[in-house]
Amino acid sequence: MSEPSATRVTRRDALGAGLFAGAAALAAAAAPALIGARGAFAQSEDTSGTDSELLIGLIGFEQTAVLAYATAANAGLGAASKLATLLGRQEQEHADALIAALKEIGGTAPSPPRVEDVPGLTEVGSAEDFLSFALDLENQQLAAYLEANKQLGSAELLTTSSQIAANEGQHLVIVRQALGVDPIPAPPPSGSGNV
């Protein structure tokens, strides 16, 4: 006897979630921990569709990253500031692409955050502080992209989101190595922990 359709849907939706150690299990509620009340998925002023809402959330993450890296780049942290310049440039490219995508579907990009909008950013005082902050930031970004890819409807946006997620993974490797920790701690990446 076949399983009821509702049960089958639930089981199918769970595919992958528990198969790998640390597999993607992001709750959108993770976003506010870093970027405050703005930018979390479903907290959007633009209700024109799921893709718009998701893009607004992702743009919020990227804008936060751009700000954080710019702050660190100008903070005189030596090699960490140089690293922040590199990573910040790529986060800006991500933001620009996503903002362009949002405009194409009639959405409006959120305003960039201010330093005081980003929890913990004003407390970053040393290279190690920044690297730890960056580790958390990149993990949350990756988790957001993995979550978004469950819901994005546009094939092109899914592709772009995947390409960006892969880049955030590369950022994680670099930041972990700068911190002197294991650069690839667990397969596959989920953004679920501050490791």
Next chain:
Amino acid sequence: MNLQSHLAAPLDRRRFVQGLGLTMLAGPPALLAACGSDDTSASDTIDEASDARYANAARTLELAMVAGYTRVVALLDPAAAASGDRILTHEQQHAAGLAAVVSDLGGTPVAAKSAAAYEQILGLAALKSQSDALRFAGDLEQMAIYSYIAAVPRLTIGELRSTFTSIATAEAEHTSVLRGIEFPGDPAKQSPVAFVTGTKSALKLQ
């Protein structure tokens, strides 16, 4: 199934955003497009059989990567071999996880080929040095990234799209580790571009 007509099918079940100026795939995926129905990617309809075929194609890829990295690790110096061994473990876990996905979707996980078969398919005899090994491993990873990202829009189960994205990210992380071995102290080499696309490969793994 006519492969060419399948690959030509548009990925347009949902609205397709045009003209975004974003990095686009150059064409259909080398490996992970060789399966699935025309109704793929960003679909409102779950197609377990199609998703199972993609998962099996991904497992085929991972099994080849396991074979490749087994040779790669043997050619690396001790410090680099530790990273290579970690990556090999990841690929093994990817392959095992994908077998579970295929089974759960009602399919039969593809079996690994013989060592001799991989030796020939991957051209492993040509690898003689650490430099050869790093270049080869990098090429394998780029092929995997390309294939996984190309498959993501074609999967109908959202959670599986997330899993494929996660594995693509893992492969991208591996490229960063490999480049870090080849170019120590140069983070720009480890993250050279903002949009990681991978590279289409002519390798025939099936």
